[in-house]
Amino acid sequence: MIYNTFMKKVTLYTDGACSGNPGAGGWGAVLLYGEHSAELSGGDAETTNNRMELTAVIEGLKRLKYPCEVEIYSDSAYIVNAFLQGWVAAWEKCGWKKADRKPVLNDDLWRELLALTRKHQVVFHKVKGHADDELNNKCDALARAAIPQA
Numbered sequence: 353m354i355y356n357t358f359m360k361k362v363t364l365y366t367d368g369a370c371s372g373n374p375g376a377g378g379w380g381a382v383l384l385y386g387e388h389s390a391e392l393s394g395g396d397a398e399t400t401n402n403r404m405e406l407t408a409v410i411e412g413l414k415r416l417k418y419p420c421e422v423e424i425y426s427d428s429a430y431i432v433n434a435f436l437q438g439w440v441a442a443w444e445k446c447g448w449k450k451a452d453r454k455p456v457l458n459d460d461l462w463r464e465l466l467a468l469t470r471k472h473q474v475v476f477h478k479v480k481g482h483a484d485d486e487l488n489n490k491c492d493a494l495a496r497a498a499i500p501q502a
Contacts, residue, residue: 368404380494
C-alpha cells in the first residue's frame with residue numbers, strides 16, 4: 353500500500369478484560385482524531401483475555417473509514433510483541449503454526465487483525481497496564497463495564 357502525507361493521524365488505545373480466563377469478557381477502545389474522540393466497547397459471555405485484547409484492536413481499526421496513520425497503544429504484550437518482534441509475519445508464513453509447529457491460538461482474530469493493519473500505516477506501542485496512563489485506564493474501565501453479567 354502506498355501512503356501519502358495527507359493521511360489522517362489517529363490514536364487508538366485498547367484493552368481487554370476477563371472474569372475468569374476463560375470466562376465472560378469485555379473489551380474497550382478509545383479512538384482519537386484531532387479534537388474528536390469515540391469510546392467503543394463490547395463483550396462476550398465465554399472468551400479469554402487474549403481474545404478480548406485482540407477484539408479491542410480489531411473493532412477500533414474497523415471504525416476507520418479510510419486508510420490512516422494509526423498509533424495503537426495497548427498493555428497487551430501478546431499483541432504488541434506479536435507485531436514488533438515479527439511473530440505475526442512468521443505465523444502467516446508458516447501456515448499459522450508457531451515455531452513448535454503447534455497451531456497459533458486465536459488465528460481467526462490474528463488473521464482479521466493482520467488484514468486490517470495492512471489497510472493502514474500502523475505503529476504499536478506497549479503501555480504499562482493499571483498504571484497512570486489515563487486513556488489505558490479508560491479502556492480498562494470500558495472493558496470491565498462491558499463484561500456480560502451472569
